[in-house]
Amino acid sequence: MGTSAAGFDVQGVNSERIAQRLEELARFGRSEASGGGWFRGFGTEAELRAREWLRDLWHKVLGLEVRMDTAANLWGTMPGREALPALVLGSHHDTVPNGGQFDGALGLVLATEVVQRLVEEGYRLRHPVQVVSFTAEEPNPFQVSTLGSRAAAGVLRVEDVRKAVHIRTGVSLRDALQAAGGDLDRLDRARLDPAGVSAYLECHIEQGKRLWSRGMPLGVVTAITGIYREEVVVEGEANHAGTTLMADRRDALCAAAELVLGFEEAVVRGGGEEIVGTIGQLEVRPNAPNIVPGCVSLILEVRSPDREGTAKVLRAFDECVRRVEAGRRVQVRRVRLLDQEASWMDPAVIGALERAAAELGEPYMLLSSMAGHDATHMARITRAGMLFVPSVGGKSHCPEEESRMEDIAKAGDALLRALLILDEE
Numbered sequence: 001m002g003t004s005a006a007g008f009d010v011q012g013v014n015s016e017r018i019a020q021r022l023e024e025l026a027r028f029g030r031s032e033a034s035g036g037g038w039f040r041g042f043g044t045e046a047e048l049r050a051r052e053w054l055r056d057l058w059h060k061v062l063g064l065e066v067r068m069d070t071a072a073n074l075w076g077t078m079p080g081r082e083a084l085p086a087l088v089l090g091s092h093h094d095t096v097p098n099g100g101q102f103d104g105a106l107g108l109v110l111a112t113e114v115v116q117r118l119v120e121e122g123y124r125l126r127h128p129v130q131v132v133s134f135t136a137e138e139p140n141p142f143q144v145s146t147l148g149s150r151a152a153a154g155v156l157r158v159e160d161v162r163k164a165v166h167i168r169t170g171v172s173l174r175d176a177l178q179a180a181g182g183d184l185d186r187l188d189r190a191r192l193d194p195a196g197v198s199a200y201l202e203c204h205i206e207q208g209k210r211l212w213s214r215g216m217p218l219g220v221v222t223a224i225t226g227i228y229r230e231e232v233v234v235e236g237e238a239n240h241a242g243t244t245l246m247a248d249r250r251d252a253l254c255a256a257a258e259l260v261l262g263f264e265e266a267v268v269r270g271g272g273e274e275i276v277g278t279i280g281q282l283e284v285r286p287n288a289p290n291i292v293p294g295c296v297s298l299i300l301e302v303r304s305p306d307r308e309g310t311a312k313v314l315r316a317f318d319e320c321v322r323r324v325e326a327g328r329r330v331q332v333r334r335v336r337l338l339d340q341e342a343s344w345m346d347p348a349v350i351g352a353l354e355r356a357a358a359e360l361g362e363p364y365m366l367l368s369s370m371a372g373h374d375a376t377h378m379a380r381i382t383r384a385g386m387l388f389v390p391s392v393g394g395k396s397h398c399p400e401e402e403s404r405m406e407d408i409a410k411a412g413d414a415l416l417r418a419l420l421i422l423d424e425e
């Protein structure tokens with residue numbers, strides 16, 4: 001792979017080992033029952049076992065000093081030669097329900113591989129290098145996504161989540177976090193001191209098809225989209241499905257159906273290729289074939305590179321809500337769950353990733369991320385950057401999610417090289 005300016009002749013990453021580690025991590029949460037996808041949602045048995053696997057790998061195989069913070073973020077540290085702030089490589093090991101093998105997992109396996117290459121060479125960087133797996137990156141039934149990175153960035157406080165419970169089981173977030181090794185009452189202690197971090201780098205699958213459709217092996221991320229999420233609760237009236245005449249009904253699901261379509265129209269009319277909106281979760285109560293649905297709760301999200309895009313969609317949706325409330329005699333309650341601004345990646349980290357790709361002779365593309373990532377929060381306290389690997393067919397958050405080993409190996413080499421470049425600054 002050549003000689004870095006520090007004079008260290010570092011070989012590229014070991015792609016067989018990367019493939020093997022991806023397989024090892026894929027043992028946790030694979031479910032034939034749900035179409036062959038993975039589920040390592042925060043707090044599940046599979047998620048806890050994946051943590052154990054990572055902890056052992058970092059501690060026993062790589063010899064890193066491993067610790068868990070109060071947000072249950074798992075950290076591994078390789079000391080540096082000098083008293084400098086750390087270069088951090090991270091991602092997440094949880095998944096969406098029936099998700100794929102690479103979202104989050106790839107970033108951790110490549111971060112691990114990069115550090116292992118340094119360990120094998122007996123090469124210590126000037127800066128300490130830290131690997132991190134952030135807790136609960138994905139949305140979960142506790143309604144708190146990117147829990148770990150928000151706590152690390154100091155933008156999630158104990159008060160925000162003190163009362164959070166699993167919407168189906170009623171288990172408290174406090175108990176779930178404790179089972180993972182965290183401590184909700186001391187969540188504030190997970191906050192990082194910005195002076196202790198030099199930069200944050202995350203490698204991830206693109207999850208869209210911009211790289212794949214251009215045959216581009218690498219993507220360097222410039223910005224991460226903003227995400228707005230809210231719960232919409234539609235209260236109608238449960239009643240007998242046989243005896244309640246059509247004119248007498250206050251059917252919450254029919255009202256919700258109008259809201260779903262009205263929301264889609266609001267997003268489409270909101271305009272802009274990079275503004276998208278989804279209603280991906282619906283709970284119907286009581287959810288029985290012979291009861292007129294009395295209550296429906298749905299979760300909607302809007303993603304937009306700027307606040308005005310989100311605001312425009314929400315204004316159009318407000319009108320739709322008023323129309324549906326009046327037309328169907330239902331009440332609609334709305335609770336904001338997330339209002340996360342878009343973030344910018346750091347020019348110096350972007351530059352290091354671009355230089356790494358160029359030195360490797362690999363073409364790359366600069367692009368924004370339309371998926372959310374822990375890097376969005378890390379960008380608020382340090383210099384952050386992301387490297388994308390093409391997703392075959394642009395598929396993600398589904399079992400078919402895939403990336404090619406040849407692209408993964410290139411990303412591993414670029415990540416290692418970018419780390420060395422940042423270390424030389």
Ligand code: GLV
Pocket residue numbers: 137138370371372373
């Ligand atoms: C995270 O996976 C997201 O929803 O973008």
Ligand code: MN
Pocket residue numbers: 096103138397
């Ligand atoms: Mn995801």
Ligand code: MN
Pocket residue numbers: 092103104137204373
């Ligand atoms: Mn992810």
Ligand code: MN
Pocket residue numbers: 137138371372373374
């Ligand atoms: Mn994500």
